[in-house]
Every structure is written in structure tokens, then in C-alpha cells.
Amino acid sequence: MTFRVGDPALLIDDKGRQYLLRLEPGREFVFHKGAIPHEKLIGAEDGSWVETHQGARLLLLSPRLSDYVLRMKRGAQVVYPKDLGPILVYADIGPGMTVLEAGTGSGALTLGLARAVGTTGRVVSVERREDHHEFAVKTITRWFGEIPPHVELRVGAVEDSVAGVKPERIVLDVPEPWHVVRAAAEHQPTGGVLCAYLPTVPQVETTVETARETGRFAEIEVKEFLVREWNVSGRSVRPEHTMVGHTGFLVFMRRIQPAE
Numbered sequence: 249m250t251f252r253v254g255d256p257a258l259l260i261d262d263k264g265r266q267y268l269l270r271l272e273p274g275r276e277f278v279f280h281k282g283a284i285p286h287e288k289l290i291g292a293e294d295g296s297w298v299e300t301h302q303g304a305r306l307l308l309l310s311p312r313l314s315d316y317v318l319r320m321k322r323g324a325q326v327v328y329p330k331d332l333g334p335i336l337v338y339a340d341i342g343p344g345m346t347v348l349e350a351g352t353g354s355g356a357l358t359l360g361l362a363r364a365v366g367t368t369g370r371v372v373s374v375e376r377r378e379d380h381h382e383f384a385v386k387t388i389t390r391w392f393g394e395i396p397p398h399v400e401l402r403v404g405a406v407e408d409s410v411a412g413v414k415p416e417r418i419v420l421d422v423p424e425p426w427h428v429v430r431a432a433a434e435h436q437p438t439g440g441v442l443c444a445y446l447p448t449v450p451q452v453e454t455t456v457e458t459a460r461e462t463g464r465f466a467e468i469e470v471k472e473f474l475v476r477e478w479n480v481s482g483r484s485v486r487p488e489h490t491m492v493g494h495t496g497f498l499v500f501m502r503r504i505q506p507a508e
């Protein structure tokens with residue numbers, strides 16, 4: 249792949265520091281060891297080396313979605329890559345599916361969902377706060393170059409969208425998902441999956457209790473994912489000394505018909 253105008257790009261220096269940019273003619277990447285005009289990057293090969301005017305070499309790569317999510321400007325707290333992957337797998341997000349998401353926040357989770365459902369699918373992402381919605385429009389546009397036609401960003405309360413969208417999958421990063429669980433008990437198609445990302449135990453309790461009370465959810469699972477990075481350098485092959493201790497719990501459940 250060669251870089252084009254508007255593409256996100258990642259520059260990595262000799263210390264492994266990463267710099268995320270969006271390629272625009274007339275702009276310049278500047279850091280402590282010199283500058284590179286974007287024109288030198290546009291048309292360059294993914295995985296190639298580039299040099300600043302002071303002779304410092306940097307590696308030029310197309311960012312993975314995980315690089316982008318960790319480096320992009322944030323408004324609301326994002327779902328990190330370590331939780332994004334399990335959400336996509338255990339909520340079983342696949343090509344062609346209709347997904348209802350909230351809140352859009354900074355748009356990190358929306359990006360993962362949009363890629364997973366592909367252009368034959370549909371993501372409706374709802375955000376209560378106008379400023380967060382505006383922010384997400386920017387992050388999603390910076391990644392895709394546009395708001396893709398299969399992604400719809402709404403301002404409002406997600407509870408109000410369940411009946412109209414009839415989503416096969418619901419993915420929630422909101423503080424009170426139990427309101428959505430009640431709406432999903434009425435309007436989500438049976439067989440569907442609902443997933444909630446929750447930072448605290450009381451939120452998990454209330455979500456699971458509400459789901460059980462409705463009698464319309466089964467296969468309720470609560471999971472937590474911890475990732476330990478490793479250092480591999482000569483004979484020093486060992487886990488890193490520090491790790492992220494906590495982000496959130498993931499609750500998954502299947503929408504079912506009530507038992508007779």
C-alpha cells in the first residue's frame with residue numbers, strides 16, 4: 249500500500265515512540281530531531297523508512313486500529329483494544345449484521361464495530377451528548393476518510409432506538425445499561441446478543457439482575473480480560489513490570505423467548 253492524501257499514518261522513532269498523523273499537503277511533521285513535509289510521506293510505501301531534514305530516520309507504517317485508538321485524540325474515555333477484541337468475538341459481531349451501539353463517546357468502539365459488520369452491515373451509534381457526538385464524527389472521519397454509509401450516528405438516548413432499529417446485536421458503554429436491557433427485552437429480536445462494558449461491580453449486578461427479572465435473556469456471562477505485555481530483549485525474556493490493572497467488566501447475554 250502507498251500512502252495517499254487523507255490517510256492516517258504512524259511514524260516511529262529510534263526509541264519506539266509513535267506519532268500519529270493524517271497526511272495533508274502543505275503540512276509538516278515536526279519533532280525534536282527535525283521535520284518532514286507530508287509531501288514526502290504521500291506516495292511512500294507502507295513499512296518504509298523516511299528521514300527528517302536533520303537526518304533522523306523514522307519508520308512509516310499504516311496504523312492498526314489498535315494503534316489509532318490508543319493514539320487518537322479523545323473526548324470520552326475509550327474502550328481499549330484489550331476489551332475491543334473480546335467484545336467483537338463474544339458479542340459475535342460479523343459481516344452483514346445490524347448493531348446498535350451507545351454511547352458513541354470518542355468513537356473508538358464504533359470503529360471496531362463498523363469494520364466488523366462491513367459495508368453489508370449497519371451500525372447505529374447513539375450518543376446523548378452533542379459535544380461527544382461531534383467529537384466522534386471527527387475521529388471516525390479521520391480513520392475512514394468519511395462517515396461510512398453503513399454507520400449512522402444519532403444524538404439521543406439509546407433506549408429510544410431499540411424498537412426502531414431491531415438490532416441483532418446491542419453493544420453498550422453507558423453508565424446505566426439496565427434501562428436498555430428493559431428496552432431490549434421488548435424489542436430486540438430473539439437470538440440476539442447484548443453486551444455491556446461496565447467499570448464497576450454494582451453496575452454488573454444491576455445489569456444482570458435486570459436481565460434475569462425480564463425473563464427474556466439467557467446465557468448470561470460476565471468476563472474480565474487482563475493483558476500482560478512481554479519484554480523480549482536478548483536473554484531478558486520476561487513479562488513487563490507494569491500492566492493495566494482494570495478497565496471494565498464485560499457482560500454478555502442472549503435474547504430469548506420467555507419460558508412458557
Ligand SMILES: C[S@@+](CC[C@H](N)C(=O)[O-])C[C@H]1O[C@@H](n2cnc3c(N)ncnc32)[C@H](O)[C@@H]1O
Nearest residue numbers: 324326327351353354355356357376405406421
Ligand atoms: C465512556 S463513553 C463511551 C466511549 C466509547 N465506547 C468509545 O470507545 O469511544 C460513554 C458515553 O455514553 C454516553 N451516554 C450515557 N448514557 C447514554 C444513553 N442512555 N444513550 C446514549 N448515550 C449515552 C455519554 O454521554 C458518554 O459519551
